[in-house]
Amino acid sequence: MDSKIYDVIIVGAGPGGSSLAAKLAEVGLHVLILEKQSFPRYKVCGGGVTKRALLKMPIDITPIIRDQITSLITVEGNHDIQGFKHKTPFIYMVMRDELDQLLAKHAVDCGAELKEDSFVKRVVEYGGRVDVFTRDEKYSGRYLVGADGVNSIVAKQVGLMSERRKALALEYEFRCDQATNAKYKNKVIIDYTRVPDGYIWIFPKNGILSAGIGSYSLSQKLMSKYLLSFLDHQEMSGDLLSAKGSFCLLAVPGSQS
Ligand SMILES: Cc1cc2nc3c(=O)[nH]c(=O)nc-3n(C[C@H](O)[C@H](O)[C@H](O)COP(=O)(O)OP(=O)(O)OC[C@H]3O[C@@H](n4cnc5c(N)ncnc54)[C@H](O)[C@@H]3O)c2cc1C
Structure with missing residues (x-):
């Protein structure tokens, strides 16, 4: 068990999660990113980045x-x-494996902590903080960000899953x-x-x-x-x-x- 309390825990190291992690770490916040896969990892995506x-x-x-x-x-x-x-x-x-790896590395260079192979199963909010459970670990944070994609476990568990x-x-x-x-x-x-x-x-x-x-x-x-x-x-x-x-x-x- 990790007894540290992070300022922000971000679930998912796609472009959304890693970009936010970099910004927050740059201003001195203690940020943890939990990613279920390990880099480089494939992501189904056309890989077209608009201007x-x-x-x-x-x-x-x-x-x-x-x-x-x-x-x-x-x-x-x-x-x-x-x-x-x-x-x-x-x-x-x-190629998304290259882009996502680059952005995750940037987040780490800015000071965020990245834990790969960390599949988030459950999040529990209580007393002004949130506990995040992976298969083997529990992490605590003041804020939680669900950047875990279209099938977001975080969105499902906090009742924010889109009906679309x-x-x-x-x-x-x-x-x-x-x-x-x-x-x-x-x-x-x-x-x-x-x-x-x-x-x-x-x-x-x-x-x-x-x-x-x-x-x-x-x-x-x-x-x-x-x-x-x-x-x-x-x-x-x-x-x-x-x-x-x-x-x-x-x-x-x-x-x-
Ligand atoms: C077929 C297809 C083609 C596309 N083509 C384009 C395109 O050309 N241009 C474009 O701009 N967009 C495209 N998109 C959309 C684009 O892929 C998404 O908008 C983008 O990936 C969203 O980024 P994100 O960081 O929010 O989430 P994602 O990129 O989905 O990243 C989510 C991350 O969370 C991780 N994760 C998920 N669940 C958990 C969990 N329980 N615990 C821990 N980690 C978890 C995943 O492994 C992943 O790394 C396409 C999408 C699809 C499906």
Whole structure:
């Protein structure tokens, strides 16, 4: 048991948790981050950092930027339509394992304590403090932050879980050859027309392509079928590196979800 009382305990070392931890530690607070996985760890995510998000990053992430997006292509049926094109990049592509590890390291450099492999199971609030229980340990803090993602245990336990419906997303990552890399470089491709209640995307990562699908209504099996048929249509080839699924909140045009 850790008898120390932290000023703030943050559950989850994603970009949200680590960025906040860095800010709080910088002003001298004693901050503990509890992360269930250990870095580097995969996170299902397109890895597109908008220009606005880039400017708000607590550190320079240019060393891990894999592609800079200047063009949006929307696919409608069998047609590729130039959505818009900018002279300067508006999205920066990263691998989430690299981004999240960098941000967590920054939080530690600022003075936060990070405990990996620490799955938070339960939080109990009493007498102006909160006890946080992992499988093997108990930690106490004055404040608790739930930065533990879309299935947040903290939000569930303190009654703040969003009632919003969640979509299922699948993401396939492919290692691609030079010709395929050149074809997809500097552009994101999105098809809102092919998938009921969702969409498909292809994001380039310099030698790796992330292709994903999210939908509020399709089963995982059907999503996989839709995605593979889209990739066939795109004549996209590559070696499959990973195929993972996750729940998420999607912004689907025209959807009430
Ligand atoms: C398929 C998909 C594609 C996406 N593409 C993009 C994109 O291109 N651009 C973009 O900006 N956003 C994208 N997003 C959204 C983006 O991934 C999230 O907005 C972002 O990850 C949220 O960051 P966070 O720090 O709040 O939570 P997360 O990144 O989810 O981090 C939560 C952390 O908490 C940890 N954790 C969870 N439960 C516990 C527990 N019980 N105990 C301890 N630790 C725990 C997790 O291991 C994780 O490290 C995408 C999401 C999905 C699903």
